[in-house]
Amino acid sequence: MAEATDLLYQLNQQSRSLFQERQVILSFSGFLRKLRERPIPLIRNSSQYLYDTFNYFGRTEAGSGFEDCARWKVFDIGTHKNVPIVGSEGVQDEIYKVITGFVRQGYSNKLIMLHGPNGSAKTSIIESIGHAMQRYSETEDGAVYRFNWIFPTDKSLTSKAMGAVGPIGFTGMRDDDSSLREDSFAFLDESKIAAKIQSEYKENPIFLLPMPQRAEWLKKWISEDTGVPEAEIEIPQHIQLAGLSKRNQLIFENLLAAYDGDLGKVLRHVQVERFFFSKQYRVGIGTVEPQMSIDAYEKQLTIDRSIANLPPVLHNISFHEAEGPLVEANRGILEFSDMLKRPIEAFKYLLTTVEKGSVNLPSSTTNLDIVFFASTNEKHLDAFKTIPDFASFRSRFELVTAPYLLKPSLEQQIYAQDVKALAKSKPVTPHALEMLCLWAVMTRLKQPNPDYYDSKYRALIARLDPRHKVRLYEGESLMPLFKPQEEATLRELRRAILDEYQNVVAYEGRFGASPREVRSILYRAVQNSKYTTLTPMALFDELERLVKDRTVYEFLQLEPRGKYHQPQEFITVCKRDFADIFEREVTASMTLVDEEQYETLLSRYIENVVAQVKREKIYNKITGNYEQPNENLMRDVERILKVNGPIEKHREALLGRIAAFKIDNPVAPIVVSRIFHEYMDTIKQHYYEEQKKQVEDNFKVMMVLGTDEAKNYKEDDLHLATSTYQNLEKRFGYPRDAAYESLKFLLTFRSQQASS
Known part of the structure; x- marks a missing residue:
């Protein structure tokens, strides 16, 4: 019992320390002090905040793909599931460029639409951005604030008459109270609060300062903070607008009138609250699913306890409460997931909402501060392009292409957690995932068009088959198919080969096996009772089954072009690759x-x-x-x-x-x-060829080791076979069963090749 009490005490101390350190609750004067110390961070709009989020976490000098761009670390943080985004540096950089454009013009007036095939990480990329915003908001640099209205319980005094001097229903107020005093209702005990009205739009408290004083003070404070002359300071456009919602504006005006224009007394009712972005709790990060049709609505409040306990001076206000994803996402980001699956009428309002940054509700029009994202697959986008209104929508969209990955080494990283989970039930043998990802990537490649290149390169380009195109993208050797000079030429052309299908409708990486299909193959293969481990052979069996059902998978229906778009043949290519790899490994394990x-x-x-x-x-x-x-x-x-x-x-x-x-x-x-x-x-x-006879003899012994037939071989032969198995496990990670199955596959595959 004592131990539990001690733990609770420690937890309490840590919680209070963190709460005080973060200064979660402030009076308005406390907020002004912070604003004066750090004016620029506290007046950011959503696009500037998102821009700063990217820059706070920084970037690496080079990405993992082919793009000549850096990799932003916000995508290494990953989503709320802590899964980093693999590759896609080009997509990430395009998003950053669009956000940078919003910052330069001072507002976001377009929807960033990520389009690509199913499973190309579009939603995960947006989730990663939201997760990074959440992490950033927990730092001092990323602090953001909203405000609440606080009204005490003491109602012994009535509202003062127009022109009279005195309180409006709250004790303890004197005629000399002003905004310069530290007195504030912000820190009242909950038991002494009669009503608390939250700002559902999470408006910046700075909008409680009237214009033009708001702009004048900011110019002075920014000048003091940056050393730039006041005359050269430009206040952001959004700060000069009337940023309060209708409800907050009415409360402000009524209180100001009741206090005879004493702004200090009005601001005593303001409790400034630090908030933290959260997708889970829908704070500044929202998602609109395809089935949702209402993104913002409001309801009138009549019997709400807080409304009933308001002072009489506010009883003439018809209170409405706005709700919905648009409201929840204000000051942050909003994603329209699979947006084009919704009827067009359901998002036509976006034409004005995104461009003007406002939403029309029954009782008011409210300014919004949101960076809008959307995701869609290519089929729906193609259909959307055919409607008459597409031109209107296109001018309000920033289209960002999110293709499949084109490097097996990157593709493998997507399934790292899956393999880790699968390994708990069945050992995963070397090269199993490698072969599966190689097959998946080859299904996504497009045949180079020699006519796209200079005439002196056309013959060379025509010889580039899918396997060697993968090798080129991976930076691997292209020999012996290509001579050293030819390989050097192809390396010089790699950028052009990649760009050939980048800006066309049927871009490279639009079609092919999706990561979702690859993942399902993995999980089916692990259930194959024929194998005691997850081997490449188990995956080959699943691939053979998959390619037979052409009606289910679109990429299986593509017409072959040369050696491209031939998923069945790609299985053979993968088998050949694995046979070569395992042959080298088993030979090396013989330590000849x-x-x-x-x-x-x-x-x-x-x-x-x-x-x-x-x-x-x-x-x-x-x-x-x-x-x-x-x-x-x-x-x-x-x-x-x-x-x-x-x-x-x-x-x-x-x-x-x-x-x-x-x-x-x-x-x-x-x-x-x-x-x-x-x-x-x-x-x-x-050297293998020189010792081929000894190697082949050892293979025979390895196949019968542990059976009665092994008695027909000498002790030295048995020892070599045993040590080869041991070395395969020690050096390359093959369990005994997997090594046996791999050797059996190698001998069968080589026999089939020889006979064909």
């Missing part, structure tokens, strides 16, 4: 040759080539002398690499490749096995 020997040989070769091209000598650590490059070594390696054509040109190209790497990666160390990884694979394959 130390892995370091491959890298040592390649490093020595490159070192000699560089010295030979530069006409330099190489320092021999053993003899301590400088010696000529070893021509025999270079010739031996070049025979292994099967170099054709002039040797000198080949060697110069290697030096050029190193130089290109240093230009692209100025601070990265030179690791030859990475820069020339295809040569590394060729060298490994060469």
